[in-house]
Amino acid sequence: MDSFLLQVTAGLANGGIYAAVGLALVMIHQATHHINFAQGEMATFSTFIAWAMIQAGVPYWLAFVATMVVSFVAGLLIQRIFLKPVEKAPILTNVIVFVGLLVIFNAFAGWIFEHTIKSFPSPFPVEGMFLAQYFSGHQIGSISVTLVVLLSVFCFFRFTPLGLAMRAAAFNPESARLVGIRVSWMLALGWGMAALIGAVAGMMIAPIVFLDPNMMAGILLYGFAAALLGGIDNPWGAVVGGVILGVLENILGAYVIGSDLKLTMALVLIVTILIFRPYGLFGKPIFSRV
């Protein structure tokens, strides 16, 4: 029983990360109906920036915040520079740009920071603060940080005028433009926030999986699955989906299929969801008129 509970708690911690990555994907998908294939590599790159700062002697939390700011600005700039020119281009062009960004971030992460596997510090104590037999300190810390991020995102969208404007821009761009919202800038803001959330996810997962340029590939896959499971247009769905997947992954990995096929499991999940319930558990079916 105890080992089962340990799997569940480890799953919760991973689930929080998947939820964050899923949320980042949902943010961009909601606004632009694009799936950001570069999300994982952007997060990895952000994590490398944090690592470099910590190596240089910057205190952890300062580096943490600085990385969030840098990632936000970088995400914003990426949308302005790379995505805006192809906003109206065919889907294929957009996918090519996303893949191009993925490859560039991966290459530069390897070029600047090298391919050796690095350990990334955790700011939390080794021992858990409570329920120490089930949670490690990092797990509790990672879950709390993820929760704080998710709550702030929720409050931002729910209670601030800017959040309202962003929701309006995503929901109905034409009408939003008519009431004076700068829709294109709202998209850029969404990109910045997605990059920021991704960076947090990267910094929280790096102590567990270690840091290298390909760190996020598998995690991104689970982030996709989380977003799809919850319904790719539903932020809460992505969070719930992420937590469900994290627990499911660990339990299935420990008792049913072993750890060798975790990525295949994500693949099967993604394809199954897309075929049988493309709008996810909590999304609404989309119909298109001829």
Next chain:
Amino acid sequence: MSAIFKKIILAVAVLAAVLLPFVLEDFRVFQLNLVLIYAIAILGLNILTGYGGQISLGHGAFYAVGAYTSAILISQVGMSAYLTIPIAAVVCLVMGVLMGFPALRLAGHYLALATFALAIATPQLLKYKGIEHWTGGVQGIILDKPTPPFVLTLFGNELSEDRWLYLVILAIALGLFWLAHNLLSGRVGRAIVAIRDQPTAAAALGINLTFVKTATFGLSAAYTGIAGALSALAVAYIAPDSFPSFLSISLLVGVVVGGLGSISGAIFGALFIQFVPNIADEMSKSAPWAVYGGMLLALAYVAPDGVMGILQKLKKRRQS
């Protein structure tokens, strides 16, 4: 240009291609083999993505399946290397059709996502312990290159294993390019393009969407599978690390460089992904990928139709 003149040029080009390996060193011939193989794979992906408009970021998986089919049949069953190529094609055709069914329901980004997941999961799947006695696990499978069936010396160079393989691959590549050209310039090709551009109108005109889309996926996978099988023969060694997730992206780079929806562009794409990394590699291990990414971005903005698009524009400008 008259039709006869075109045919003469084509014949001369084919003759030159046949004689080419005899004036090059073995290593260069080996590189050319890979170029031809990539060209076949890129053509396969282009049939699906360029003509069919179905985005696949996971064609490396079909390449890997083709290579493993061939290698397993040779090493475990003791089959003749040449026989394994059509079998690999059939296996990938079936796999492609199976993948094509979900693809029917997935448009645009979602198909890209599903195939992207396939690309990421493939290397781990190849290492899976449950199929280790077939695939050789992380160690992979070592093969012998097929020996040339006769002795021949041209321009002072004998028909080595690599040169013989070059001729085999060239013959297969020519056949496949000819097939693709005939298919795509006829009724089938128009149906594929019609579905890409106007699915509703295409269905209204009596095109069987389900059949054409799954068949396109199958055909595309079969092409890439044949390329994979040939790569197993040309390299004479396969392991999971020969098929990283980024292989699928390389193929996409090849398609974009050559030109979406162009048959002969596949050659340019193949030359690009074979030789550019070698050159860029001298700067840094990561440089080839930086170049790939830069190319993808640059072409998406500046020349969405790739090398063939640029060539056609130049041709038009000269004529006018």
